[in-house]
Amino acid sequence: MARSYRSITPEVSRRIRLIMADVDGTLNTGGDDVSPRVRDVIKGLQDRGIMLGLVSGRTDPLLVKMAGMLNIGGPLIGENGAVARLSPDSGLVDLGYSRRPALEALEQLKARYPGRVREREDNSERLIDVVFWADGITSEELKQGLQDVQLLDSTYILHLMSKGIDKGKTLLRLLGQIDGGKIRADEVLVAGDSMTDLSLFKLFPISVLIPNPHIPAADRKILLKAAAYKSDHEAGEGFVEVAAHIINVRT
Ligand SMILES: [Mg+2]
Incomplete structure (x- = not known):
């Protein structure tokens, strides 16, 4: 059952090497941009050596554009796990899925x-x-x-x-290729807001639910059960408070 993000300990925080964030409902509430506060906290995380990536239902070109805007260098997973690249500059990974x-x-x-x-x-x-x-x-x-x-x-x-394609499985597949395959699943923080993020919550122990008021009650229950942590605030601000906590307790 998801506990407050405040219970992320300094030890857990120091273990985090990669943050994979969903976009809509997590970093923003739609649109191409994020708030200045989200932008600042992403920079703060990267300044402390944490790699940032995106894992979203959006298309690959939209994620590449957003990664450029946010100046992040981590993996990009689009179409809910169906397309991926190891970094914004590298090519698409052949995941072998059919449309x-x-x-x-x-x-x-x-x-x-x-x-x-x-x-x-x-x-x-x-x-x-x-x-x-x-x-x-x-x-x-x-x-x-x-x-x-x-x-x-x-x-x-x-x-x-x-069937069989999801964000979590694709991220696991990529881990073996990031940073020489040295990043483990328990060194990744995943953040998301909806049922499309459930596979991330199940496969990655440092998982954060950003509450989304539009989620039906039955789904909310499932998400709260699967995620390890939750933020107080919704999209954007919710991510900011979690990231700021990780920065604060890390030092
Ligand atoms: Mg979302």
């Missing part, structure tokens, strides 16, 4: 809900993940009859993706 099951599922849903299931405009920029809007249809309804795909609701957008 076909998600595209087929989208056609199935369009046929089932004519006019109500609509593709989002940035699908053409996505490599594996498929994003869409579903007017007035719940996730539970949408999930019925879908076979080889998972339906993810980030509260910002609905995603369809082949």
Whole structure:
């Protein structure tokens, strides 16, 4: 059960070598920018030798752009784990995932809900993940009859993706290649706000839930159970208070 971020001890704080942050609902509430306070605290972490990376449902090009803006050098994981690069300057890692099951599922849903299931405009920029809007249809309804795909609701957008792909597994796969494979899972802090971050919370012991008021109560319960720590504040400010605590107790 998630405890306050204040219970992150100096020892745990000093162990952290990499912070992987979700974007929407964690660093900001959407849009291309983050607040000056988020920007400052990211710089503070990097000044203390902690590497920063992003792990998001956003597309790879958007994450590369954001990494440039924030001046961070860690791994970038996009499309909820389906695409990744070891650093903003390196090429995409071949993870071997296919888009076909998600595209087929989208056609199935369009046929089932004519006019109500609509593709989002940035699908053409996505490599594996498929994003869409579903007017007035719940996730539970949408999930019925879908076979080889998972339906993810980030509260910002609905995603369809082949089963077995998630943020946590992809980050674990990358660890072996970062810094000569010397970063362990218990040296990584992961921060996220929604069910798309659950795999991170389960696979990485230093996990922080940033509360998101738009998460349904049942999901919130699952997230609180899986995460080790939680912030008091929501997106942006929640990340700032956790990062500031880590900086303060580290020294
Ligand atoms: Mg999020």
